[in-house]
Amino acid sequence: MTLVVGLVNQTGVLLCADTLVASDVIVLYESKILPVIFSDGRALVGYSGGATFGKAAIERISTSLNRHNGSPRSLDDITQNIRKVWLACFRESHKDKSLSADQIMAAIWSKKEQAVRLYCSSNEALAENVNSECIGCGDLVGRFVMGSGAGGETIPERRAFERAVRAVGLTKSFMPSSIGGRLIAVNLSGQGLVHIHGWQDVHHVESYASDLDGAGRELSDLFFSALTDARELDDVLTSYSAKLRYLQEFWQSDATRNSLPDSIPPEAEGIWRAFNEADQ
DSSP: OOEEEEEEOSSEEEEEEOOEEEOSSOEEEOOSEEEEEETTEEEEEEEESOHHHHHHHHHHHHHHHTTOOSSOOOHHHHHHHHHHHHHHHHHHHOOOOSOOSOEEEEEEEETTTTEEEEEEEETTEEEEESSEEEEETTHHHHHHHHOTTOOOTTSOHHHHHHHHHHHHHHHHHHOTTTSOSOOEEEEEETTSOEEEOOHHHHHHHHHHHHHHHHHHHHHHHHHHHTTTOHHHHHHHHHHHHHHHHHHHHHHHHOHHHHHSOOOOOGGGHHHHHHHHHHHO
16 A cells, blocks of 8 residues: 655655555565665665565666666656656556556656656656655545645755655554554655665654644634634633643653664665665
8 A cells, every 4th residue: 555755855855655565464564665776876766556566666677777887877868767667567567547556756866967856657657746746545645734835945854854754644644554664764865865764753753743633633623612702712722822832842852852862764774775885
């Protein structure tokens, strides 16, 4: 199933996804964002839908990109290579014309241009997005949570990270049987460097996003029940403000956030190894 969110930001492109991989007979937790390293570029590719198809398609993309041994390619040339492989993979396995759950999202970096872009599939098509994108069964909820204009070249990476984790985390709480496990959040920069956000940091943002969402829903319920009484409405707003201040104090002083060293999520170690070996 899955939800993968991608946001363009000031430093590059950030991808965030859940780690639940389930079938009729087994449940696993692994990264749905995979590293693709080749001679003249790098990519992070996330998949939604069936894990077997998604991983096989990404493996074929990686194999094709690594056949190149000529001069460094532009982003357009690299993307065209990926587009052809994806089209072939999709047509081989999908005869139905309805929108499939099997899709990919990619942050693609060109060594020649020293630039990274966000691309997303829609069945046979693969197109660039300069803002934000979602794929997977929770894409509509994720888009709603993020809102319009969530990404873009003027958005700081930290803000993109928080928006992505909030979107995937809240969607996970709405759809726990389809989206689950630890979240992976990783940014590919315009210099081809990868930044994997620590799992404590991810969990911290996710948990407080849930608390804030709950407070907002409580305010909405009380607001509509208090429309006929101005004093009661004032009490509701005062209570809501106090709750926000309370959450803000804990957000800034949370012991887990301030005292524990952060670490890469175990599910993302494959991404770290691939990029680390490429940098050697």
